[in-house]
Amino acid sequence: MEVVVLSKRIVLKFPHRLVDQPIVYKMVKDFDLQFNILKAYVTPREEGLLVLELTGEDRNFEKALKYAKSIGVTIHPLSKDIKRNETKCTHCGACVPICPTDALVIDPVTRKVLFYSEKCIACELCIKACPPRAMELHF
DSSP states (O other), rough: OOEEEEEEEEEEOOOGTTTTTTTHHHHHHTTTOOEEEEEEOOTTSSSSSEEEEEEEEEHHHHHHHHHHHHOOOOOEGGGGGGEEEEOOOOOOOOOTOTTTTEEEEOOOOTEEEOOOOOOOOOOOHHHHTTOOOEEEEEE
């Protein structure tokens, strides 16, 4: 049986009743995962938000996510959180050379900037580089 190791960047949203619970600790300890906290916004009596990179065996990864969902944590991939506001984008291309994963490229035919969200690692470099502020971070 082949063991597959996954590494994914995800966003966890915690309802206010769970922000003081050791959920990530349990995911790491019980499901043998490694984690790297990329961002965290946790305030008592409010919703908590945690952006993590989780690494571990695929079967353990899925069990850990199932556990978190079962207690009320909302989970989604980080790459879907960078959005391009189409009405603001002027297709100037300032974001293209700064993108380390080629999630932003210029179409050679139309000369418009294309955004491939599945390649995005949410490094936020495009947000800072975009003059009309068309690239937005959504949690």
